Amino acid sequence: MSPLSGRGLVLVLALVLATTVQAQPLRRFALVAGNDEGGADTRPLRFARDDARRMHGLLTRLGGVEPSDARLLLDEDSRSFLQALAGLESSARAAKARGERTALIVYYSGHAKDGALRLGESTLDLEALKRRLLAASADIRIAILDSCRSGALTRTKGARRAPAFEIDSGATREARGLVILTSSSADEDSQESDLLGGSYFTHHLGSGLMGDADRSGDGQVTLFEAYSHAYARTVADTADSSAGAQHPTFSYDLAGNGDLVLTDLRGRDEGLLVPRTAPAGAYYFVNPAGLVVAELDKAVDAERRLALAPGRYTVKRRLADRLRVGEAEVQRGRTTVLDESRLRDAPFSDDPVKGVAPRERGLLRTYWTLGLTGGYHAFFDTPTRENLFLSTPLLGLEVGLHHYFRENWRWDFDLSLGGRQATLELPTLSGPRYRYSLLNVGTSLVAEWPVGRVSPFVGPRLAYLVMGRDFEEESLPDQFYAVLTPGLVGGVRWRMTDRFELTGRARVHYLLYNVDAQRSLGYWELGALVTYRL
Numbered sequence: 001m002s003p004l005s006g007r008g009l010v011l012v013l014a015l016v017l018a019t020t021v022q023a024q025p026l027r028r029f030a031l032v033a034g035n036d037e038g039g040a041d042t043r044p045l046r047f048a049r050d051d052a053r054r055m056h057g058l059l060t061r062l063g064g065v066e067p068s069d070a071r072l073l074l075d076e077d078s079r080s081f082l083q084a085l086a087g088l089e090s091s092a093r094a095a096k097a098r099g100e101r102t103a104l105i106v107y108y109s110g111h112a113k114d115g116a117l118r119l120g121e122s123t124l125d126l127e128a129l130k131r132r133l134l135a136a137s138a139d140i141r142i143a144i145l146d147s148c149r150s151g152a153l154t155r156t157k158g159a160r161r162a163p164a165f166e167i168d169s170g171a172t173r174e175a176r177g178l179v180i181l182t183s184s185s186a187d188e189d190s191q192e193s194d195l196l197g198g199s200y201f202t203h204h205l206g207s208g209l210m211g212d213a214d215r216s217g218d219g220q221v222t223l224f225e226a227y228s229h230a231y232a233r234t235v236a237d238t239a240d241s242s243a244g245a246q247h248p249t250f251s252y253d254l255a256g257n258g259d260l261v262l263t264d265l266r267g268r269d270e271g272l273l274v275p276r277t278a279p280a281g282a283y284y285f286v287n288p289a290g291l292v293v294a295e296l297d298k299a300v301d302a303e304r305r306l307a308l309a310p311g312r313y314t315v316k317r318r319l320a321d322r323l324r325v326g327e328a329e330v331q332r333g334r335t336t337v338l339d340e341s342r343l344r345d346a347p348f349s350d351d352p353v354k355g356v357a358p359r360e361r362g363l364l365r366t367y368w369t370l371g372l373t374g375g376y377h378a379f380f381d382t383p384t385r386e387n388l389f390l391s392t393p394l395l396g397l398e399v400g401l402h403h404y405f406r407e408n409w410r411w412d413f414d415l416s417l418g419g420r421q422a423t424l425e426l427p428t429l430s431g432p433r434y435r436y437s438l439l440n441v442g443t444s445l446v447a448e449w450p451v452g453r454v455s456p457f458v459g460p461r462l463a464y465l466v467m468g469r470d471f472e473e474e475s476l477p478d479q480f481y482a483v484l485t486p487g488l489v490g491g492v493r494w495r496m497t498d499r500f501e502l503t504g505r506a507r508v509h510y511l512l513y514n515v516d517a518q519r520s521l522g523y524w525e526l527g528a529l530v531t532y533r534l
Contacts, residue, residue, distance in 0.1 A: 026140070027095045027100045030106075031104075033110070046192060049074045063263055204234055207295050208225065211296070221265070222262060284318075313329070370397070374396075376391070392436065396415050405445075409448070413443050438466070460486070491504050491506060510522055
């Protein structure tokens with residue numbers, strides 16, 4: 001999905017809460033779901049599942065949610081969503097019966113339309129979900145919706161389009177109630193970014209939870225800090241987009257001390273530290289895939305910490321006339337201190353954060369698939385077919401490169417083998433048995449039209465065929481014929497799960513035979529393919 005495209009992304013997230021001073025620790029339960037599909041009348045999203053994976057990782061790594069208390073759903077329907085929610089509600093009730101304070105975290109990233117979440121071909125009414133969360137037994141529920149027109153859920157009860165409110169941090173009671181955050185207002189589209197590999201809102205919320213939103217410098221990111229940060233950055237990044245500025249909303253209905261801590265970075269040895277001596281400015285952290293995974297706005301004489309996951313990152317700081325670029329490696333269990341003096345100067349043309357849109361620079365998110373194929377190869381009915389080239393079953397491998405040239409284009413490379421035993425019948429010779437073999441190597445460039453989980457496709461193909469006859473009688477010489485054959489391929493690809501796909505296809509090719517006489521022949525292939533997304 002392009003950085004300027006409207007995104008029907010629905011995230012219902014209930015984020016992690018820690019407690020305030022003198023409050024009993026919370027047992028946190030999290031449902032995190034992402035669905036790129038929204039039914040037949042919607043266009044598939046590109047990053048909903050990636051957003052869900054990211055938030056699940058943040059909650060279990062930084063948010064105090066035990067992996068056993070978290071559920072990650074990818075491309076599941078509303079029934080699976082509600083079943084997972086019921087399971088977490090049951091666990092929260094059991095914990096509360098033992099005297100524990102509980103928080104229920106629900107996150108969904110996907111489509112929304114006409115007041116409902118669109119989970120593939122199924123729907124889930126937003127008001128029904130809100131009533132479900134209101135009735136849940138957990139002490140605190142937080143829902144975050146990152147979707148087109150998701151603000152419709154908050155506008156009925158005190159939604160604020162800007163983060164211009166105060167939280168009573170002096171209250172003595174422990175917080176209880178429901179908070180809803182949405183990525184856009186009731187009449188706005190939510191937008192995705194190729195460069196960020198996700199939605200603007202989720203990216204800035206996640207970056208804020210890792211430390212960028214910690215404006216107080218106390219090592220804790222509160223609900224108010226996280227929302228204020230995500231609001232300001234989302235509005236700024238989408239202001240010049242073709243869809244227009246996107247304004248997150250906030251609905252707050254908590255009793256007691258409401259300044260809830262979402263992530264606590266204190267005492268963590270793992271991450272990256274930007275020391276006080278480092279220059280002020282905006283720092284960007286880019287992963288090896290070229291995606292901006294976090295940002296940090298450093299003030300003069302301020303120390304900032306970012307809870308990056310272990311890995312190697314490209315660090316970029318923007319100046320008025322150039323960039324400062326370098327590398328940083330975050331090691332597991334250790335704090336990496338950024339040495340800004342080791343960054344080098346670079347022109348703006350090297351900037352992955354601003355400038356030409358990623359789609360125009362060819363930075364589409366390509367990926368590979370590997371598949372096992374089975375099929376059948378045969379020539380169209382001609383007088384010479386049975387004596388020249390036989391029909392035969394095929395087995396083979398296929399590799400596909402998706403979105404390499406442009407979105408929804410696929411470049412395939414395939415290899416298949418076939419063979420059978422046969423008897424040669426000629427007017428002058430009858431009876432010799434032989435082994436017929438076929439080697440088929442080809443490449444295709446196809447265009448796809450995704451409709452939900454199904455993607456019809458069609459395109460040209462060029463194949464190299466090697467056909468041979470290996471006679472049992474040693475007195476007869478073996479024969480083979482090799483030729484390039486142009487053709488067409490078409491079919492339908494069906495995504496069964498997040499990683500596995502099933503494809504049915506047909507191929508039609510032209511073959512010129514010019515050994516003993518010049519003949520124009522045609523052949524066809526039918527096949528099925530099971531692929532795995534790498």
